[in-house]
Amino acid sequence: MKQLGAADVHAQMVTELGLDPSAVDLTSIEAVAGALRRAASFLCPCTALTLIRAVVRPMRGLVQDLDAFKELVHETLEAMIAHGDILEHRDVEEDPGHGAAALLYAAPAGFVARESGTVFLLGVTTDQLSPLPDKLEARIEYVNHLRRLSSGQGEDLRSDLLHLGLLEVSFRTWSRAPQPETASQHVARLDQMLDAAQPSREVPGLSLLDPTRGVRYYRGRWVEPRSHSGRYVARRSQAYGADLWCYIEMCNGSPERLIDFPSVGSRWRGCDEAWRLQMAIDAHGGNPQHFRIRSGPEGTRVMEFFSPLPLWIRRRWDAVGEPVAASGCLFAYRLRDAELPEELRFAGDSLWLQEISANPS
Numbered sequence: 001m002k003q004l005g006a007a008d009v010h011a012q013m014v015t016e017l018g019l020d021p022s023a024v025d026l027t028s029i030e031a032v033a034g035a036l037r038r039a040a041s042f043l044c045p046c047t048a049l050t051l052i053r054a055v056v057r058p059m060r061g062l063v064q065d066l067d068a069f070k071e072l073v074h075e076t077l078e079a080m081i082a083h084g085d086i087l088e089h090r091d092v093e094e095d096p097g098h099g100a101a102a103l104l105y106a107a108p109a110g111f112v113a114r115e116s117g118t119v120f121l122l123g124v125t126t127d128q129l130s131p132l133p134d135k136l137e138a139r140i141e142y143v144n145h146l147r148r149l150s151s152g153q154g155e156d157l158r159s160d161l162l163h164l165g166l167l168e169v170s171f172r173t174w175s176r177a178p179q180p181e182t183a184s185q186h187v188a189r190l191d192q193m194l195d196a197a198q199p200s201r202e203v204p205g206l207s208l209l210d211p212t213r214g215v216r217y218y219r220g221r222w223v224e225p226r227s228h229s230g231r232y233v234a235r236r237s238q239a240y241g242a243d244l245w246c247y248i249e250m251c252n253g254s255p256e257r258l259i260d261f262p263s264v265g266s267r268w269r270g271c272d273e274a275w276r277l278q279m280a281i282d283a284h285g286g287n288p289q290h291f292r293i294r295s296g297p298e299g300t301r302v303m304e305f306f307s308p309l310p311l312w313i314r315r316r317w318d319a320v321g322e323p324v325a326a327s328g329c330l331f332a333y334r335l336r337d338a339e340l341p342e343e344l345r346f347a348g349d350s351l352w353l354q355e356i357s358a359n360p361s
Contacts, residue, residue, distance in 0.1 A: 013026050013031075014026050014031050017031055017034035017035060017038065018034065018130060018137070019031055019034060019142065024142070026059075026062070027059075027063055027069060027072070029072070029076055029144040029145055030142045030143075030144065030145075032055065032072060032073055032076045032145075033076055033079075033080060033085075033144070033145040035055045036051060036055055036073070036076060036077055036080060036085075036086070037080075037085060037106075037124045039051055039054040039055055040085075040086055040104065040106040040124050041106060041124050041125065041126045042126070044086070044103075044104055044105050044106040044124075045103045045104060045105050046103065046104055047102070047103060047104065048074075048077060048088075048102070048104055051077065051086075051104060052070065052073050052074055052077060055073050056069060056070045056073055076144075076145055079144070079145045080145050081104070082315055083120075083122070083145060083146065083315075083319065084107055084110075084122045084123070084169070084174060085106075085107055085122055085123060085124065085145070086104050086105070086106060086107060086124070087104065087105045087106075087107050088102055088103070088104055088105075089102070089103055089105060106123065106124035106126070107122055107123035107124060108123050108124075108167055109121075109122070109123040109124065109125050109131045109165070109166050109167070110122040110123050110166050110167035110168065110169050111149075111158075111161050111166050111167075111168060111169070112168075112169050112170070112171050112174045113157075113158045113168065113171070114171065114320070114339065114342065115341070115342045116150075116336070116338035116339050116342070117150060117151030117155075117157060117338070118148055118149070118150045118151070118336075118338070118339070119148070119149050119151075119157055119158065119161065120146065120147065120148060120149075120174075120319055121140070121147040121148075121149060121166075122169065122174075123167075131164055131165065131166060132164065133164075136149065136160075143322065144318075146318075146319055175312065175315070175316045176267070176312055177312060177313070177316070177346075177350055178276070178312075178350065180349055180350070182352075183279070183280040183281075183283035183284045183288075183352040184280075184284050186276070186277065186280040187277070187280050187281055187284045190247055190259075190277055190280075191231065193247075193259050193263065194231065194247055194248075194249060194257060194258070194259055197257040197258060197259050198257065199256060199257050200248075200255045200256065200257050200258050201255075202255070203236050203248070203255045203258065204236065204237050205235075205236055205237025205243065206224075206225055206234055206235070206236050206237075206248070206255065207222050207223065207224055207225075207234060207235050207236075208222070208223050208224075208225055208228060208232040208233075208234045208248075208250070209221050209222060209232060209233040209234065209274075209278055210222070210223045210228075210232070211232070211278070211281050211282055211285055211287070215282055215287060215288070215289045215290055215306065215307065216290065216306045217306070218306060218307045218308065218330060225250060225253045225254075225255075226253050227252055227253045228250045228252075228253055229250055229251050229252055229253075230249070230250060231247065231248070231249050231250070232247070232248055232250060233245070233246075233247060233274045233275075233277055233278045233281070234246050234247070234248045234258070236248075236258075244260055244261075244270065245260070245261040245262075245270035245271055245273070245274040246258045246259060246260045246261060246274075247259050247261070247274070247277060261273040261274050268310065268311070268312065269310075269311060271308070271310075272310035272311050272312065273310075275307070275308050275309065275310055276310055276351065278307075279307075279351050279352055279353065280352060282352075283352035283354075288352055288353060288354040289306065289307050289351075289352075289353055289354070290306055290353065290354055290355070290356045291303055291304060291305050291306070291347065291353050291354075291355060291356070292304050292329075292355065292356050292357065293340075293355060296324075296334045297334075299336060299337055300334050300335060300336055300337065301334070301335055301337060301340050302324060302332050302333070302334045302335075303317075303321075303332060303333050303334075303335060303340075303343070303347075304326065304328070304329035304331075304332045305329055305330055305331055305332065305353075306329050306330050307330060308330065309351065310351075313346075313347075313350070313351065316346075317333045317335070317343070320333075320335055320339050320343060321333045321334050321335035321336070321339065322334055
C-alpha cells in the first residue's frame with residue numbers, strides 16, 4: 001500500500017475537481033470554488049455554514065492555517081453568490097418575525113454570452129463535474145471563481161451551449177445594472193426625492209463632495225461645510241457604525257433637507273448610490289469624471305479610474321477582465337481588446353464617464 005503525502009493528496013483532489021494540479025493548488029481560489037460547486041451539487045438547499053463546513057472539514061491536516069482557509073472559503077462563496085453560481089433566498093416557510101434563515105440553492109447550469117464571443121459559465125450540475133463535452137471542458141479558463149470559455153474561429157458557441165441544455169442569461173440581467181438613463185435624468189430623479197424630504201435639523205459630522213473641485217483627485221474633493229449652498233453628495237456621522245451616505249441641500253453652510261442612501265427599496269449599497277449620483281452631477285454640470293486607457297500585455301488594454309465605482313460595475317469587470325496594480329490612478333482593470341468596445345459604451349451610458357488621453361499634453 002502506497003502512503004500519500006500531503007502534496008500527493010492535494011494533487012489528487014485538484015484533479016478530481018477537473019483542474020490542473022500543475023497550475024493550481026488545493027488552497028487556490030479556483031480549487032475552493034470547484035469544491036464549493038461540488039458540495040452544492042449534493043447539499044443544496046442548505047445554509048452557507050453547512051456548505052462552508054463541507055469544504056473546510058476535509059482539509060484538516062492538509063492546510064497549516066485552517067482558520068485562514070475557512071475565511072478564504074467564506075470569501076469565495078460570497079463571490080460565487082454574487083456571480084450567480086449559487087443563489088441565496090430566504091426560507092419562505094419560516095416565520096419572518098423570527099429571523100427567516102437564508103438558504104443557498106445551486107443555480108442550474110447556464111451561461112452569459114458577450115459580444116466578443118466569450119461566455120461565462122454559471123451554475124452547478126448535480127451528476128457530473130461539467131455538462132460540457134471533454135473538448136469544450138478542456139478549453140475552460142479558470143480565473144479565481146470564474147469560468148470563461150472563448151469562441152473558436154467560425155464557432156457558434158452560444159448555439160452549441162443551448163443545444164447542450166444550458167440556460168442562457170442575458171448580460172444585462174446577470175450584471176444587475178441600473179436601467180439606462182441620462183445623467184440629467186438621474187439628477188432630476190434624485191432632486192425630486194430630495195424635494196419631498198422633510199426639513200432637517202443640525203446634521204453632525206457632515207462632509208461634502210464638492211463638484212467644483214477637480215475630478216482627478218477624489219480625496220481632495222471632500223470638504224467641510226462652510227458657506228456652501230446647493231445640493232451635494234455627503235456623508236454624516238452616526239452614534240454607532242460607519243458614516244452614512246446622503247444627498248443634502250445646503251444654504252449658506254446650513255443643512256436644509258436630506259435623504260439617506262441606500263434609498264428605500266434599493267438593492268445597492270449607500271456608497272454605490274452616492275458615487276453614481278456624483279458621476280451624474282459631474283456629467284450634468286459639464287465636468288464628467290474621467291478614465292484613461294493604456295496598452296497592456298499583447299491583446300489587452302488597461303482602463304484606469306480616478307474615483308470609486310459602484311460594486312455592480314466592479315463585479316462586471318471582475319468577470320470581463322481582472323484588476324491590476326494601479327499607478328497614478330485609484331484602481332485599474334485589464335481587459336482583452338475584444339471586450340473593450342462593449343465596456344467603453346457601458347462606462348459612458350451607465351456612469352457617464354469620459355475617456356481622456358493616457359499621455360495628456
